[in-house]
Amino acid sequence: MNNSNTIIAKDNDGMPLIKFLAEAIKSKGPFFTPFNMISLPIMLVGFTLIVIRFVKGIGAVANLTQEVPWGLWIGFDVVTGVAFAGGAYVITFMVYILNMKKYHSIVRVTVLNGFLAYVFYAGALLLDLGKPWNVINPIIGNSFGVSSVLFLVAWHFLLYMIAMLLEFSPAIAEWVGLKRARKILGGMTLAAVIFGITLSTLHQSGLGALYLMAKEKIHPLWYSEFIPILFFISSIFAGLSMVIFEGSISQKVFASQISSKNHHAHDDILHGLSKICALTMFVYFFMQVLTFVHGKHYELLNTPMGYWYLTEMIGFVLLPMALFFHSYRSRNIFLIKLAAFITMIGVIINRLNVTVIGFRWDAAQHYYPSWMEIVVTLTVLFVEIWIFRWIINRLPVLRDPPSWVKNL
8 A cells, every 4th residue: 555645646658756866857868977976066156156146136146346346157058158159040041941951950959958958047147237137127118218229139048048948848749758748849849940930030130239238348349239149140150169069078078878879970071061150250351341441440459459359360260261261171180170179168258359358459447357256157167068068868859859750
């Protein structure tokens, strides 16, 4: 006879709920790994700093001021992170709209990466708000109005997170064993993808539009009325470079999760993505040249900020673009990965140049992030990786779906 205090609910495969939850929290690999030993102490310090931030205020841990209210947490955690999450809308567009089936095996992991990025980077906004409880204001238009760019970006963020959750939900249903829910959610995927692509293309440029109002504060070499378009185009190769980088690591770390068929197709996928990155980087570089010529800031090139601008354009746009072109023609996988890595660094530099380095560059006192801001940023990143790894090891993200899915 069952004890009345024992929960005996079962999923569709007959597994008791208690056993299911025990399996969910069970470690799937060795605990004492280099990554765990490095990330755990940083996260413990970061969590402590986050508590201090909410108890004593943002000034207790951050070097932000009334003149520079947006710093590392916005420039890196949000603006840069959202660009790297762009792979989700690009890959889903390629697979579901353009019917490019060879990329289907990376759809789920890309959407998962994008969803976690948006959740954590939206959460990072709470850290940056002096009064976190006012986070609802941009969504309801309070103090800003419904014509505000911030109002649009806030709604795009919220709705796109819901869209990506719907796109990823079939994997959750397969994990839990909910066959009927899996069938319903699978039928909603295409609508969620179309909705999500529309939202993503709008808010990638919307983040750039936020800085159109700061013309007098951003260095002329980085300010342009085309910032929204440049942010959108760069999100394409930024997101795909992240897909290449993350996918290359996953091929080794989660090798047991990947079928031999998908493992062998990995190089062909990287080869195709390198072509798209090369083409979009060419468009981006061409537009940057046009905006520079249109701005007529030639004299600024012979200044320290001008040298930094040339370093970004030549070393982190033109160079990786050339590497992508060459690696595509020669099918050199190592060069594709190298180009993706350099591109990611370049995107970080560009976003920080617009939001931090080139922002109020002529002020008497410059903003520099405190060590506490850096630790909190690393904490957000590491927690995201931990959750990403937990999901990969349990849900059918990289591995094939259960056999019963074929009969739905």
